Amino acid sequence: MTDDAPSLAEETATRLRHDIIDGILPPGQRLAETRLAADLNVSRNTLREVFRLLTHEGLLRHEPNRGVFVATPSMATIVDIYRLRRLIEVPALAQAWPRHEAVARMRQAVEQAARQQAEGDWRGVGSANMEFHAAIVALADSPRLDTFFGQIIAELRLAFGLLHSPERLHAPYVTRNADILARLDAGDAAGAARILSDYLDQSEREIMQAFARIA
Amino acid sequence: MTDDAPSLAEETATRLRHDIIDGILPPGQRLAETRLAADLNVSRNTLREVFRLLTHEGLLRHEPNRGVFVATPSMATIVDIYRLRRLIEVPALAQAWPRHEAVARMRQAVEQAARQQAEGDWRGVGSANMEFHAAIVALADSPRLDTFFGQIIAELRLAFGLLHSPERLHAPYVTRNADILARLDAGDAAGAARILSDYLDQSEREIMQAFARIA
DNA sequence: CGTCACAATATTGTTCAACAATTTACAAGT
DNA sequence: ACTTGTAAATTGTTGAACAATATTGTGACG
DSSP states (O other), X not given: OGGGSOOHHHHHHHHHHHHHHTTSSOTTOEEOHHHHHXXXXXXXXXXXXXXXXXXXXXXXXXXXXXXXXXXXOOHHHHHHHHXXXXXXXXXXHHTOOTTOTHHHHHHXXXXXXXXXXXXXXXXXXXXXXXXXXXXXXXXXXXXXXXXXXXXXHHHHHHHHHTOSOHHHHHHHXXXXXXXXXXXXXXXXXXXXXXXXXXXXXXXXXXXXXXXXXXX | OGGGSOOHHHHHHHHHHHHHHTTSSOTTXXXXXXXXXXXXXXXXXXXXXXXXXXXXXXXXXXXXXTEEEEOOOXXXXXXXXXXXXXXXHHHHHHXXXXXXXXXXXXXXXXXXXXXXXXXXXXXXXXXXXHHHHHHHHHTTOOHHHHHHHHHHHHHHHHHHHTOSOHHHHHHHHHHHHHHHHHHHHTTOHHHHHHHHHHHHHHHHHHHHHHHHHHO
């Protein structure tokens, strides 16, 4: 069906989004329009539309007359993101209905993380962990919030990409996510929210430490 | 300084944003690229960049191959927006520090609303009310959240634009905002948050009723 | 060797014309 | 009134061009 077919600009945005999150286009890199348009086989005008999309998502930083750069997460980025996660994820989970359909997404993410950990696929574990947290936000039933949080997660993944030990960052949280889910299943949403809050504090501390080491 | 000068695309976006929020471009209206580009005296490519910006903000709705329309707020929009306001504004206020610099913004908005109410300028009262609520969100100290909420507010103003009695919607809240501020000043953030929560419930009810009357 | 000034080069922001693909509008036939 | 086909309009994209801006390179000077 043609009305489901993404436009070239949207396909290109998707492609660049992946290249950025996967570190192929590293933070700070300047994206020259002419060169990149040729590499991507699109026209400069199309690429400029794409830049608008990704800049708004926080993955690119636009400097007037000087070009567009892959965003470089700073400590302030991390502080803001974790502040937002506490402000949004924790109440969303505390007020959650245990039979909400997003709980199935949480469960799937927990299972996926366990599988990928067993295979040593830390990137995949990271993805599953982020999916778990997006599902927590989805408990709040707000499409606008889901979209907003998707962008926050993308920025956070960019920050993770700067660090060198994905195992250190993700491994402890696989079982913790399972604990959160078990609490929620047992009808103890407040208890689940407390575990989540602890997780956020600890995760933030570890990222901040890892950032301090590379700064 | 040239690096502070907004690009033509950004100026155009600002202009269209105002035209949408002010109802000059009413909800549902289709924006034909060729015509609008000529009207605005920009090229179609520039206008397409602008459309990307405003679509992402929720003010425009893009239908592939059919064009771009001014967004039409629905009941679902209102439900989502108020859900978000409760999720964000109420905790932001409950956890606020009474000496936070955003409190001065709240105060200024209360004074502005009173001035404009005395002049019968209900549009201005509405603007001041929304500024009051943006200042509440700013208490959370998150630039990402401020930006996100700015977009939510723009959508809400679009919804208000569909209704016919701005006085009914805004008048009761001028003094209530002053009450919220007084509570916060007195160090009773929790009490302020309770008043805010009541306001949100009532405001949502009134908008939903007004929507039901025009649907 | 470092700094400054200027010219050359590269790049961004924008415009315009063109074309293919898609949608819409209109006319004719049943 | 509905269907079909055609014409017209519009969107999505491309590429070339140009003005404005930024960057780079070179030469002169202290």
